[in-house]
Amino acid sequence: MAMSLGFVVGILGVVILSHAAYSTVQYRGLLKIMEEEFSGPPLTVVAELLLGLGFCMWAALTVPGTFLSIHPYSEENRIVSLPDNLDFMIFNHRARVFPVELDLNFKH
Amino acid sequence: MVSKTEETQLNRLENQVDNGGGGAWEYLCLVRKLKVRRSEKVLKYGLSILNDLKKRSSLGSEEWTLYEQVAIAAMDCQSLDVAKDCIRLLRKAFPESKRVGRLEAMLLEAKGSWAEAEKAYSSFLEENPLDQVIHKRRVAMAKAQGNISGAIEWLNKYLEIFMADHDAWRELAEIYVSLQMYKQAVFCYEELILSQPTVPLHHLAYADVLYTLGGLENLQTAKKYYASVIDLTGGKNTRALFGINLCTSAIGQLAKGRNKEDKESLELQSLAATALEKDYKQRAPEKLSLLTTALKSLKVSS
Numbered sequence: 430m431a432m433s434l435g436f437v438v439g440i441l442g443v444v445i446l447s448h449a450a451y452s453t454v455q456y457r458g459l460l461k462i463m464e465e466e467f468s469g470p471p472l473t474v475v476a477e478l479l480l481g482l483g484f485c486m487w488a489a490l491t492v493p494g495t496f497l498s499i500h501p502y503s504e505e506n507r508i509v510s511l512p513d514n515l516d517f518m519i520f521n522h523r524a525r526v527f528p529v530e531l532d533l534n535f536k537h
Numbered sequence: 538m539v540s541k542t543e544e545t546q547l548n549r550l551e552n553q554v555d556n557g558g559g560g561a562w563e564y565l566c567l568v569r570k571l572k573v574r575r576s577e578k579v580l581k582y583g584l585s586i587l588n589d590l591k592k593r594s595s596l597g598s599e600e601w602t603l604y605e606q607v608a609i610a611a612m613d614c615q616s617l618d619v620a621k622d623c624i625r626l627l628r629k630a631f632p633e634s635k636r637v638g639r640l641e642a643m644l645l646e647a648k649g650s651w652a653e654a655e656k657a658y659s660s661f662l663e664e665n666p667l668d669q670v671i672h673k674r675r676v677a678m679a680k681a682q683g684n685i686s687g688a689i690e691w692l693n694k695y696l697e698i699f700m701a702d703h704d705a706w707r708e709l710a711e712i713y714v715s716l717q718m719y720k721q722a723v724f725c726y727e728e729l730i731l732s733q734p735t736v737p738l739h740h741l742a743y744a745d746v747l748y749t750l751g752g753l754e755n756l757q758t759a760k761k762y763y764a765s766v767i768d769l770t771g772g773k774n775t776r777a778l779f780g781i782n783l784c785t786s787a788i789g790q791l792a793k794g795r796n797k798e799d800k801e802s803l804e805l806q807s808l809a810a811t812a813l814e815k816d817y818k819q820r821a822p823e824k825l826s827l828l829t830t831a832l833k834s835l836k837v838s839s
Binding site for chain 2: 507
């Protein structure tokens, strides 16, 4: 229930923002016809922008649900060992002289 | 990076496969993902999958990755015939592949024919001078032949081009430490800490090398880095706790005449000592008396 309300509010916020953008473009066109300077969008558009901002922010915080905290040193995330550098692996180690006696045959 | 959960999972799978339960394929996938070096087990269980026609066909297109993994494990266990067969099959399946060519050159390395392997690697590098893995294999070959200074030279040239490769920095640091060139090792560890600041093991290695270098400034920096390891691991790293005790007593010995920041460092040392004693009481109570005598001797000398 809360998810869908958040979604609806979010979509409403996006629609408000796009409407504000459209009206700003129209206002600018009108100013071009009247040959005046474009100092800033009219006050109604600014109010609309702030409203859209508030809606979108509220939706962005409500929709994903509760945030989980990050435990850098919890028992699961604790880094136990660094990866063995397999790119630099050399085969010139003790097991070369004492090979493991495995009776392995490749049957193909 | 192998985390604790991944390590327990790996051990559990290993026990399961060792005792005859299934799950060999998952074990092999986990080993490949975590990049650990378990060549005997990989060879044994990989071959058991590959020799069984049913299991092999159930893998589908992933059987070639398994062939590669088993070939490398076979080279590590010195079963060169197995490796040769695997590579031959891979070559039949992928005739123009550079990856297979690399495996063939690794096989030459494992056999000990260094000159031919060097020729193969140079020809690969002529076609593609920016192949990272071939550069690293060349360094590994120099190291295997005992030519450590050549390895350092190649590795430095590699790092000039690919500065972000932290495996290479770590390898260089370890080579420097093995040659006791600690100042250069300190530089490499600093690069590692810069690129991966949240991995406590780099901080620990850096602090170890600084403590080995000695000198008042290095000891103080080492103490700071041991403290950051304790911070990052939530106090669970025994080596860092010992490090703080040793650093504080060494600093106290060096700076006997000057009395700056005495109270803070003593408090830190006593906290670290109590944490160590608690840890030992929990995990190894019979060694607790050894620990208390060692800590007492450190405190007396400071």
